[in-house]
Amino acid sequence: MPLKIYNTLTRKVEELIPGGIRKNTPEEYPPVTIYSCGPTVYSYAHIGNFRTFISNDFLRRYLKFRGFRVNHAMNITDVDDKTIKGSQQEGVTLAEYTKKYTGIFYEDLKTLNIEPVEHNPKATESVDEMINILKRIDENGILYEKDGSLYFNISKFPDYGKLSLLDKREIKSGVSFDADEYEKEDVRDFALWKAPKANEPFWETPYGPGRPGWHIECSAMIRKIFGTTIDIHTGGVDLVFPHHENEIAQSEAAYGEKFVRHWIHTEHLLVDGAKMSKSAGNFYTLRDLLARGYSPRSIRYLLMSAHYKKQLNFTLEGITQADQALERIDNFILRLNDRKNTSGENPGIENICSALIHEFIETVDNDLNISGGLGVFFDFIHKINTLISEDKVSGRDSEIVFETLKKIDHVFGFIFAVSDETEDADRERIDLLVNERIEAKKNKQFARADEIRELLKSEGVILEDTKDGTRWKRKK
């Protein structure tokens, strides 16, 4: 069973064939080249941004889990209207300004347990490659200059519009296509290079000074890192038009070869059923949510748990539900830990574990069906839980289960990766109290036992009396 993913360009679910030449196993393929449109570092990224980045992270992790090697780049857009404006308002250089928000962005990625990727190119460090592309487009007669800016001539690139089905679109009357204050021959031509304005940073080129148009940044970084056709290009749906359409036009017009094999677009996150916006009061950054006491792990779970091609309606209630799902996983791990010192061996465990891996792959291979994968995973927990209740899981068995959980967590990143669950400083004291309570119960001093239970409860520690003894956990 091959891994299949929906391709925005062809509008079909297609097998992923890295390098374009079919091989027998994932390991035989060349590394999967992936480019993800990253953030513009002008402010804190919001949770909608992180939905896309988590969906990219899931793709990357799953490919590795399946045995593919990956070579993944995510850019940092560190020059555009917003970053320039922001730096001017704060009275700092563009570089200082973007450095601050780039740092914050990386911190947030780490908080959400999003894996670092192999390359993080910056637009400002890729200007040489942009000039190369400008030259090639110029040589091919598709570039024109007007008032110091350079434009892409859509009429000379017949393939223009194939990603966004532009020929099928009709322009709503009243929508201005000329909103960026630059003169163009055709309203749909787009700026490759923008003439410098007063007090704005600029770079020297053979075509004169100026700064990059937004779209050419990505084309240049992809060329610089990967050189040729890449396997996967990802981004949010809003980037289909015009950003990705323009990337295709530039790169293919410049180099005459296929730009990208698979386009993957993550649908938008809604908040309380509507588009997130500051004016609507439903705009959240990651840090807003953390300040309200929600855990990064729950947020990761929630953002990950729905299929990438469907809009995800984010609610605070949803985080709570995600948190409860995670608690089921945590309780499972606690129960598993309790089996550590039991002896014996249940041959059925190994079968259940390998069945989980097989079913998981079979499910998720179908266009990254994460919800289905979660279903398979919770089924597995249920099966093992039942065996634990029947006393049919030994210490050795539990180790096999743990190994399986670790494998799956390479994809999920929320089973064990719990940065917010550090070693409890009060562990010793709590253990002592718990033991005192066990003694009290033995001696039928129930008043004292209840007193200890209440004391710990007031500190947020929950005791669980099981038939094998008492264990405790922190209330979330």
Added chain:
RNA sequence: GGCGCUGUACCCAAGUGGUAAGGGGCAGGUCUGCAAAACCUUUAUUCAUCGGUUCGAAUCCGAUCGGCGCCUCCA
């Protein structure tokens, strides 16, 4: 107006021709000194509505109604 996503139980959410996964919640049960927690069991003759194709449809086709997004910077 065009394009795209979408409508599955109280909430979240899989399932694209073979008879409704999973999580939360609710309700029972087990365990317990009592509780709590945990675990177990149960919870949609039905998939927005209407019609069609088919031996068979949530899944395909047509119509209708509804939610959301994009078409302007945007993950």
